[in-house]
Amino acid sequence: xxxxxxxxxxxxxxxxxxxxxxxxxxxxxxxxxxxxxxxxxxxxxxxxxxxxxxxxxxxxxxxxxxxxxxxxxxxxxxxxxxxxxxxxxxxxxxxxxxxxxxxxxxxxxxxxxxxxxxxxxxxxxxxxxxxxxxxxxxxxxxxxxxxxxxxxxxxxxxxxxxxxxxxxxxxxxxxxxxxxxxxxxxxxxxxxxxxxxxxxxxxxxxxxxxxxxxxxxxxxxxxxxxxxxxxxxxxxxxxxxxxxxxxxxxxxxxxxxxxxxxxxxxxxxxxxxxxxxxxxxxxxxxxxxxxxxxxxxxxxxxxxxxxxxxxxxxxxxxxxxxxxxxxxxxxxxxxxxxxxxxxxxxxxxxxxxxxxxxxxxxxxxxxxxxxxxxxxxxxxxxxxxxxxxxxxxxxxxxxxxxxxxxxxxxxxxxxxxxxxxxxxxxxxxxxxxxxxxxxxxxxxxxxxxxxxxxxxxxxxxxxxxxxxxxxxxxxxxxxxxxxxxxxxxxxxxxxxxxxxxxxxxxxxxxxxxxxxxxxxx
Numbered sequence: 175x176x177x178x179x180x181x182x183x184x185x186x187x188x189x190x191x192x193x194x195x196x197x198x199x200x201x202x203x204x205x206x207x208x209x210x211x212x213x214x215x216x217x218x219x220x221x222x223x224x225x226x227x228x229x230x231x232x233x234x235x236x237x238x239x240x241x242x243x244x245x246x247x248x249x250x251x252x253x254x255x256x257x258x259x260x261x262x263x264x265x266x267x268x269x270x271x272x273x274x275x276x277x278x279x280x281x282x283x284x285x286x287x288x289x290x291x292x293x294x295x296x297x298x299x300x301x302x303x304x305x306x307x308x309x310x311x312x313x314x315x316x317x318x319x320x321x322x323x324x325x326x327x328x329x330x331x332x333x334x335x336x337x338x339x340x341x342x343x344x345x346x347x348x349x350x351x352x353x354x355x356x357x358x359x360x361x362x363x364x365x366x367x368x369x370x371x372x373x374x375x376x377x378x379x380x381x382x383x384x385x386x387x388x389x390x391x392x393x394x395x396x397x398x399x400x401x402x403x404x405x406x407x408x409x410x411x412x413x414x415x416x417x418x419x420x421x422x423x424x425x426x427x428x429x430x431x432x433x434x435x436x437x438x439x440x441x442x443x444x445x446x447x448x449x450x451x452x453x454x455x456x457x458x459x460x461x462x463x464x465x466x467x468x469x470x471x472x473x474x475x476x477x478x479x480x481x482x483x484x485x486x487x488x489x490x491x492x493x494x495x496x497x498x499x500x501x502x503x504x505x506x507x508x509x510x511x512x513x514x515x516x517x518x519x520x521x522x523x524x525x526x527x528x529x530x531x532x533x534x535x536x537x538x539x540x541x542x543x544x545x546x547x548x549x550x551x552x553x554x555x556x557x558x559x560x561x562x563x564x565x566x567x568x569x570x571x572x573x574x575x576x577x578x579x580x581x582x583x584x585x586x587x588x589x590x591x592x593x594x595x596x597x598x599x600x601x602x603x604x605x606x607x608x609x610x611x612x613x614x615x616x617x618x619x620x621x622x623x624x625x626x627x628x629x630x631x632x633x634x635x636x637x638x639x640x641x642x643x644x645x646x647x648x649x650x651x652x653x654x655x656x657x658x659x660x661x662x663x664x665x666x667x668x669x670x671x672x673x674x675x676x677x678x679x680x681x682x683x684x685x686x687x688x689x690x691x692x693x694x695x
Contacts (some may be wrong), residue, residue, distance in 0.1 A: 175278070175314060178407055182422045185406060197221055197307055200289040202259065204272055204281040211247065211255040211288065224282035226309050227271045228401040228408070229318040230328035230391045231287070231474075246292045259288065267318050270331040274316055274409075284308060303589065306400050306485010315405035319390040319412045329391040331411035386412040386426065396471035396478060400485040403464075457506060458554040460490065461513070465501060465542065469516075469549045476546045480537065484589035491589075499568060500541040500592055507597070508561035508642045509554055511540060512652040514620035514670050516548040538595045539667040540654075540694045545622060552672070558646040567598040596664060596695045603640040603690035606655075613683060615675030619655070622669045639671065640692055641684070648677045656692060664693040 178185050201217060201224050203210045244263045247255060261269055268285055275283045286305075291297050309315060318329045352364040390412055392398045402408065407420035415427035468483060480500065487498050496503045502510030537544040553559065640654040651673040656665035673680065 175407065178420050178423070182420060185421045188406065188421050197304065197311060199284065199308060201282040201284055202272070202288060204276055204283060209259040209261065209272060210257065211252070211259055213256060221311065222282050223280055223313045224284055225275050225278070225280050226312040226315045226401070226405065227268070227283065227285045227318065228315050228392060228398055229267050230395055232328045246287045247290065248293045249291055252291050265327050266322070266324070267327060267330045271316050271318070274331065280313065284312065302481055303484055306404050306488055309401045309485070310404040310406070310489065312405060315401060315408040317392055317408050317410040319387065319392045319410045321391050321413070333413060386414050386417055394472050396468070396473040397482045399468050399471055400482060403486050404489055458509065458551070460503065461510060461551040462554050466550050469542065479543045480592065488589045498589060500538065500595055501543050504566060504568070507566055508563040509551070509559065511654055512642050512670055513542040513549045513551055515545070515622055516550045537592055538695055540597060541595070553650065553652060559643045560646065561643045562641045563599045563601040569596045596693055598691065598693045600689060600691045601640050602684055602687040603638055603692065604687045606637045606639055615673050615679050615683065618672045620670045622667065637668065638665065638692070640690065641687065644680070648680055650674050651680060656694065659695070664695040666695060
């Protein structure tokens with residue numbers, strides 16, 4: 175950690191841009207044997223150095239059991255916890271995090287279940303918008319990435335380790351494990367792996383293995399996404415070994431490099447790749463990497479999808495000074511509106527049991543978080559595109575947060591939960607009056623709902639198509655499909671189409687369109 179603080183320029187720059195030491199939060203005080211919950215008023219005006227814990231909560235029904243309710247801070251016990259937090263009431267995960275923090279010599283720790291009063295609705299509404307700030311301003315995050323053997327717990331830091339398996343030059347190799355008892359009585363393990371001498375490689379040890387983070391409990395959870403993206407550095411406690419991660423370095427405890435597969439989750443990519451989503455300013459990286467990956471994550475309550483991304487959006491806006499619009503950005507709105515429901519979802523993040531698949535409430539239909547499914551932006555990143563929308567007007571209404579917290583100080587309104595929102599856009603569009611087979615081009619329709627009629631014309635409701643963006647050579651176009659509301663107050667999104675043809679065919683089709691104005695709701 176000291177090497178990172180002193181020598182990692184990228185880490186220092188990122189933390190400096192997102193730093194705010196005036197957060198109004200509680201922290202666990204670990205200076206003495208007795209753990210205490212320090213209220214905001216008991217801490218200095220400037221926050222001390224503290225650690226954060228990233229963990230998976232127990233299943234909802236287990237967390238609400240009579241024996242489990244005591245692990246959370248509530249209105250009933252918050253006062254007594256300012257004098258002492260009984261360790262025997264805590265989950266093993268929390269006790270382990272306290273032990274780790276003390277061994278690292280950092281004596282303040284933030285754990286969501288303990289530092290937020292869980293049955294105080296006002297406090298929850300004021301703290302949730304600043305969760306990203308809390309992780310961004312910690313000095314290190316402890317990630318409990320091991321599935322607990324106890325069904326009453328979520329994820330833990332310590333369990334019995336399993337030996338990692340590596341794929342060396344195409345053949346799986348478990349290696350040789352050497353065990354020994356040190357003079358102190360502690361058990362020691364040394365794992366020895368095969369070495370390879372390949373002429374086209376500069377290093378002799380070439381493991382072709384996914385990172386130990388792949389498939390761990392935390393890599394599937396929605397709330398953990400911003401915790402991981404915004405933490406300046408993280409120690410992952412996995413089932414096989416420790417993994418260090420910061421903005422410049424991903425290092426396994428065994429010292430072997432990893433070669434993550436293409437398309438794996440962000441936790442298995444180089445740190446510079448996913449932190450670049452915040453720092454590089456790549457025009458499409460928000461959609462192709464961040465939003466696509468985030469849409470795969472599980473939520474116990476699907477309505478949390480927008481709230482749990484607010485911290486990452488706030489950080490991106492602060493670094494690049496762009497205007498945020500419910501999961502998209504005004505300067506790339508045309509491209510952002512071109513999201514499609516993934517035709518073949520990975521399913522690796524959806525177990526069908528823990529996720530509430532009810533649609534998130536109050537979100538406009540043009541927002542990709544308005545539906546509980548995976549989305550993707552198929553064309554972006556493969557070639558250059560030109561947006562065709564103009565004169566974008568935005569009208570948004572947000573859920574109010576009554577608090578003196580950093581949410582008000584840092585103008586968090588654009589990143590809060592939406593009450594309602596509309597976009598008024600101008601672009602080439604027209605009503606669809608003939609079958610798409612007669613358009614003279616290849617047309618692929620991506621409906622937002624599975625029960626949406628596959629044909630674009632001849633339905634009960636007249637559909638309209640709006641051109642969003644075209645390829646550099648004008649042979650591919652992505653278009654929005656909308657229908658008018660019965661009262662004429664606006665249009666709702668029902669899907670997207672991709673048009674593919676020759677430059678002449680697309681030019682001819684554009685000429686059949688006129689400049690239209692659509693109020694999307």
